[in-house]
Amino acid sequence: MAGDPTLIGRVTRSSTLGFVGALKSPEPEIPVFGMFCKCEAQRGKSDVLGVIYNINIEDDDLTRQIAAAERPTEEELADQQYVRQIPIEFEALAVGYRLTEAYFYTLPPQPPLALAPIRPMKSDEIVQFTNQFEFIPLILSASNLPVDALLAACLRKASVARPRQERQNFLLEAGRYCAKLLSHDLPRMDSFLRILCFEEKSAI
């Protein structure tokens, strides 16, 4: 992917609920948990927007052998960690889509096609998209995912995409929005807010 620095991977599997991307070797910054990314769909007419909720590194026989060896050499380590045969996979949850210039806070009409390029969303795009909080229910309602941690990580990303003086207020308003959705489950809300509170302190 050296040719296109903005690319973080290509779609290997997808559905309207989300997509799975693969890349050969991770950069220190990408992909990361909670990151906003986008992926072309409908022949470039729209972008499906997703947040990364899982990153998978699978093993193969060789990896297991090296891991079992007394002392892997530097070369062996580098080879296993950065130039893998088996690609690194990441999974993203669809949280909305962009059609022409507008953002929509619901599942996309069509999933991206296989091998569609996946790119991180730029700061201004993140700011614009997260100016409304309607993506939050899509995250919270996903089943079998660590949704609370995911949501907190997303909100942190969305806050740091903003100028420093706006971050606290953004997290507060987002927190209130979440609180309304979680108010039926106070223990859960407490632990979620504790994570978010930590994010709030570190973001500012």
Added chain:
Amino acid sequence: MSEESTLDEFLGPKLTNTQMGIVVGGSLSSGLEVKINSKLSIERLAVGRYVVVEGRSGRRFFGLITDISLGSINPDMQRRPPDSSEEFVTQVYSSEVAFGSIHVSPMLMIDEDDDELRPIKTIPTHFSPVVEASAADVARVFGEEDETHFYVGTPLEMETVQVNLDLSRFVERSSGIFGKSGTGKSFITRTVLSGVIKSRLASALIFDMHNDYGWSVRDETGREFKGLRQLFTDGRVSVVTLDEDTSRARGSKIDRVLKIGYGQIQPEDVEMLSGLLGLSDVQVGALYYLRRRLGKDWISKLLQEDDSSELQGLLEDGRIIAGTLGAIQRKFEFFRRMDFLVPGEGDDALEDIFRRLTSGTSVVLEFGRFGDTLAAYVLVANYLTRRIHRRYVHMKNKAAGGKEEQPKPLVIVIEEAHKFLDPTIASHTIFGNIARELRKYNVTLLIVDQRPSAIDDEVMSQIGTRVTCLLDNEADIRAVFSGVSGVSALREVLARLDTRQQAIILGHAVPMPVVVRTRDYDENFYASIGVLEGNALRDGAIQGSETLFGD
């Protein structure tokens, strides 16, 4: 002009920037629940303030905040409060999950297409926005001060707005001024009476127990306040005293002294004192017998020191026993101590007072030192009121026959009113009758009392306008609101009034209930009544001379 702009003209521009919250529930009978905007601190609110609910149909509803509470989406929150040491967490909680709410009692509504104030017949829909009522909104409801509308105070935290009492409605039915001792009842009464006298809508007969109304009064700090006789120097107020010495010592101007002759007192007058003098039923019954047998001079005869043969004769008849007679004589010693009671026939004071009242002069009856003797107060108030009322009835009946003019409306002011109107006697006393017959004979009461719960319910239900200062006894609070629908929520407000110079006014003479800070009774007030003093007087004189000698 569009409907919208008429409305705006009526209530002033809409104040979206002070939106307080939205209606989330409630009912016509119990009032509205309003969830308040998270940006607004409920610590800044206060019961007794007005709000306007902007109904979805364009109707606007005027209401009063009657309660303030803390709500939450999840009732479990009270058992699992968030970690309050984390500012961020409490901030998140306190908007959507934990919020303030207010209870609003709707009072009036204003239709979209006219500017009539209407009584509440329905309530605004869910989620109607609620804004703070602006001064202009409130001022428009209470109207302008004019000849028959008298400025008595300002709504809470709206010093620029005048609450004007509709005096013609105020005197049309009996009214009450209630409150604990020291809350400002006498000051409000004096203020309102100034308005009534100034408007010439009615004459007042004031039974002035504590010498509060006629001439100057001092408060506990020694500050002096003018009495009605000093505010109206044109003869519209007369002071009649029962205690000339005290009145003179106070420097009070006196228009006449009232003496009541023993011969003028009827058994009915004494019967009213039975509780206070401790007369038993048998003894009360004996009074009538004694009057019949002894004639006009019955009291003098009963007070004679030496045993007269006439009394002896009564006992021999066997209609009365010596014990009863002796007890009555002992209890009648009270009359001897009351210097305003004199042997003989008395004078024409009653006729004189009646004449003054019907010609539009108000009369302050000063009790002087006798004000401390409740029996004296009850005796005189009953004595005069029964006779004056009888004359009014007579005059009114004649007027109905076209033979005479309508009598000038009369307002009779009594303090410690529960002594005249308690449930055991209200049904057969003159004051009970006056309260019940409404204004049939152009006579109404203004009762001033600190224990409204002790007043007969039926009488209370006839009270048209109620001005109530702080009351803290639950029964008294209940009594004040009895018979008025839709205001029970005001209890919370009433129990939290300041200890002085704050009152709730509700009923006949105001378009909607209002919590007021009562008007200061001071130089400005005197000036508004037309009294000029000191510099103002001199300036006035100079101005007068200028016009006299100017071009």
